[in-house]
Amino acid sequence: MKVLYVIFTLTVLVLYTMATWFGWEIASSGKRSGLRLPFITGFRGGK
């Protein structure tokens, strides 16, 4: 269980680092957008 928890936290940190470096960002899109903290409508990567 400890190992799983460490893997989980490291995964989050690695993903955050990669997202910041490559400019990935979770944001909303579509006709009803403008949310500041989106968890709903999607994620789009860079390039």
Place this chain on the structure above:
Amino acid sequence: MSILIANCPSCGGTLEFKAGTTVVIICPFCHSAVARTDRGLNDIGKVAEIVQSGSPLRIGLRGVWRGERFELTGRVQNRHELGGTWDEWYVSFANGWLGWLVEAQGKFYLTFHQKVSDSTPLPAFDELQPGRTIVIEVLNGQKYTLIVNEKGIAEAIAAEGEIPYAFVPNQRRLFADLSGVNNVFATLDFETSPPILFLGTEVTLKDLGLESLKPAERQKKQVSAININCPNCGGPLSLQAPDKTERVACPYCDSLLDANEGKLTWLQTLKPSPYEKEFALKIGMEAALGELTNNERMKIIGAMVRSVEIDGEKYFWHEYLLYNPMIGFRWLVHSDDHWNFVEPVNAAEINQSTEAIEKAIRNILPAEFEQATLVVTTSRSVSFRGKSFQIFQDALARVEYVTGEFYWRVEQGETVRAVDYINPPLMLSCEMTEKEINWSLGHYLTVSEVQKAFGVDDLPKPSLFPPAPNQPFPYYFYLKWGIASLLLLIIIYVVLLPFRSTERIVLSQTITIAPTNNQNPQPQILFSNPFELNGNQNVKIEASAPLQNSWIELDIDLVNTANDAVESVNIPISYYSGVEDGEQWSEGSNDNYALLSSLPAGNYILRIQATGDTGPNPIPVQLKVRQNTNTGTNFCCAFILLSIGPLITLYMRSRFEKSRWNQSMFYSD
């Protein structure tokens, strides 16, 4: 030093008086105690032969203490009125000093006769009570604050070598043992009035220059067939510490036997144990518990069932007596499938808080206990070696059943007042009778540690709730790692800051929305100037308009001019204000925005479809398109995910502590 040679008046054997301070010498041939007087030598009686123990010391042994050479010249073996023996070795220094080296339960105390100042007369025997603190000032003006550990009667049962006082075989004398901080140890001998003070410190063999000594090879005493067999059923008994054992429980007939100089006497038949659980460990099992036992193996030589009664309900647990000749005695406590390793500590190192709890105690203690331990009011907390311990339980602990060997005259039904203080994973316990007070420190052990130490794998595992009183919260790892990962997230955020490009405005343009008819608003289509977007950067479209009690809605399409790909957003803007009952109010805002994640790099144009109530005047709408806006959404998402672990752990810890303290008689919501 010069040696005086004489002949024993009893057997004629040669006696050598090596120490000038010798008053009585034990003849090594006939074991007569021979007193030296100005008229010659007097035979004052036979002395029992010393019961050989695992002691590494012997007559004639030489050592060095604080640079001063010494030799052990005599020894008296004493028995406590409650059972248990200890040795007093007489230490003759080359510089003329005379010391007493007490050896008890694997510990050594070197003391010297001290005269006390007239300003602090020593208390009488009856004035002393276990737990009481007294202040003694010796002649050089130094003061000692000492706590009474025990008082009782000592009987000199055996001797050898040269004794520096008028030793009388089997003489009984009153004594009290005291201790102070920094391992100070003292004995008050009430053979005379005023009593004699012996003051010194606890020492190790290393302090005495004797660190190379090993316990003497103890050969199993070949006593008579009666003595090694149970006198009741004849079952064979194998005593692990025959020199120290006072009571033995025969496992065949459940008899409690008294052990005296290797002879066993039947005392009583033990009542069956009222505890339905069997002992998890067996007599004879050995284990080394790392630093707790100095990496030495200790053997289980006895086990008992004890109980406390709280609110009419009895709670049982097991205690195992561990023994090693170099270490002495220790305990392993097994309660509700939790384990604790218990070792004795110096009472003088315990500092009790001034906040006393008396009300709860008076309700549970019989009158005789309350009176006897009056000097020890139960404190809400005590401190020991820099740690604070909170009171958890104060109850009468009773011996319900015994098996194996014990170094005191244990009895079924024996009761002591037991007070527990906790600072997980430690527990300080105080056990008091009217004659002695003993403090001990418990170290919580996990089941896996005990299994590994004893080489077993079938010990029952405890449930998480309720926890043991001093059980540490087992999930601190998740809390510490979770907080560390949050800190790491912040560090990464700060470190990566220089690598983020600054925000840039790719389009800033004002479009004008023509006046509309509110009754039937018609959409207007407008286009922005073309602009270029970079890849890997988010896109923020801002719109602001000077509205007054009206609204507009912008449906904006972000069109890639190369492939006509469209990304649509909706930006409503409305603003209303007025005065009601003399108070100004407003609702809405004159600006709004939409945020998109990064789009493919390229040229884009905004297609704006505007509807709304603009009134009779055209409305200028300021449009701005920004890229690389730092919204913090990645950070927030990561922070929330990493906070889950610590938050759950904190909640679990709260439940854990509440469950722990729910078991305490001192718990209050």
